[in-house]
Amino acid sequence: MEFKGTAASAGIGIGSVVVVEEPVLEYVSSTVEDTAAEAERLGAAIENYIEYTNEQAAVMRESVGEKEAEILIGHVVMISDPYMKGEMVKLIEGGMCAEDALVQICDMFATMFEATGDELTMQRATDVRDVKTGVLAELLNKRPVDMGTLPLGSIVVTHDLTPSMTAGIRPGAVEAVITETGGLTSHSAILARAMEIPAVLSIAGVCHRLADGDQVIVDGSTGVVTVDPTEEQLEAAREAQAAFIAERAELVKFIGCRSVTASGEQVELFANIGKPEDAAQAMERDAEGIGLFRTEFLFMDSTSMPTEDQQFEAYKKAALICKNKPLIIRTLDIGGDKEIEYMGLEREDNPFMGFRAIRYCLAREDVYRTQLRALLRASAFGEIRIMVPLVTCVDELTAVKALVKRYMQEFDQEGVAYNPDIQIGVMVETPAAAVIADLLAEEADFFSIGTNDLTGYTMCADRGNDKVRYLYSTCNPAVLRSIRNVISAGNAAGIQVGMCGESAADPMLVPLWIAFGLGEYSVSATSVLATRKAISLWTKDEACALAEKVMQLKTATEVYDALQEAAR
């Protein structure tokens, strides 16, 4: 039997299935007669939770680090509070079931923490809720699967690979990941690639179609999952796995090399990151800079608006890791599709065409001021560049530049250091920006083409929607013409043009980017070396000859076939 899904992270995994389901913590409220027994049940659940969490912390300390383990230790400290437990027991003595008592008291404390107005305490409300969920899981006997204790050779099968699940994964123990949802650019895919774990995503109902212990082969390069393989299939898979590992090892040769075409044109090869610490991995993979640092994590991981100091520390940390290599930081790119209570974003019918990213930031100058000031302060510690997302008209860029200038004047008065020549560029990801690239190029210090959104907005197709996904391809002539136009406009104006979408790392598309004159490629850290190799395989003339032929084709399928045939 075979399943076919989205090939999201290359490599071959061979092993036995472990279905990982996030437990549903639902229960029916009841009143209790034997209140002493109920209090004892709560006490036992709390003890189990403490024991389990301490074990988790020990694993986390080994596999991730002291700081992450401290978070779990904090949970133990909280639930060990005798007064809090006493309050729960009081409710139980009044006839309430343990679950209700737990939820009520934890929610009460979380709400009180949030009401203190003290930044540090408000952040702890999240921890109180984590404690609630953890103890509730014990009461209901539905402990989450601990990814840290999966045996060697596990194939994780799950609905969606969330960041919190990933935290516990020991590198080496998990052979591959299969999920029910998610595309190439989903969290699951990004996490799997970051950990170099083969992954096949978006196989409907796979959690029920596979069972614990099933033997499978997962091919993350083709998207095929083979169930109960024959001995011959296993043999072939082992060979393919070895070949893949050898290929990956081959890429090591490109460490320390310049990024040049076969005819000697040098380009810049950067990496995309989502957290300051990811910059370290990018540097290990020999990235020449960071082409996209997404700042959303600062806002998503918080229960209140991150302060200027908190943001400054994060940007400074990344800048120090990059030493003096370029670090392009994208300002807040968020809208009504994300639920962040404190931001006051309302649900919208069409959040991707709504009040988001630069539109939100310009309307909420208090929020943007905090971020831009933090970026300016951090610019004293490295080669930070500011990138503005979702630009559709020149006014937005001039507005940002005016704000930056004003905050520079504030710092002059405050005597705070910053880089007065900081570059401000545009993330070109809307058809509007692509069409007026020549106008934007007069105002921008650089461009970076966000191919994921540019493809989606140009084709008017959501990559997450199965029914229209066939339209979502960078091979569409409309998208390729757009990209070519942006690169020519930027080059004509003498500004740097980069690309920070998935397409920058696609070896099939690389000759087109060479022909168009792309100056900077920003790819995931794990794709840096493969992209350097892909660039090295083409001379400028060969790439131009291919581009000339491809750009005359009328359909995405024709383009795809032609590029596949020419691929090296």
Next chain:
Amino acid sequence: MFSEKVTLVNPQGFHMRPASLLVGEVGKYDATVTIVRNGAEIPGNSLMAIMAAGIKCGEEIEIRAEGAQEAEAGRAVVDFIAAGMGD
């Protein structure tokens, strides 16, 4: 009963670390320690209740202690707060 007023001097107030250190201090003695702030009584052995009160730098609070070691307990807690709670 021990009773004495003290002003919070550490800039961050009672966040998790100082609050848990204070609870640790209280636990060393055979006495019941209560923090009184604006008339509200906060149990001195409860990290959660102390954090939830959100007492800030510059606020004056009263420390009460009752029990066999009330004098020692009260003194230790007041001195700990006055010294900035390790921050």
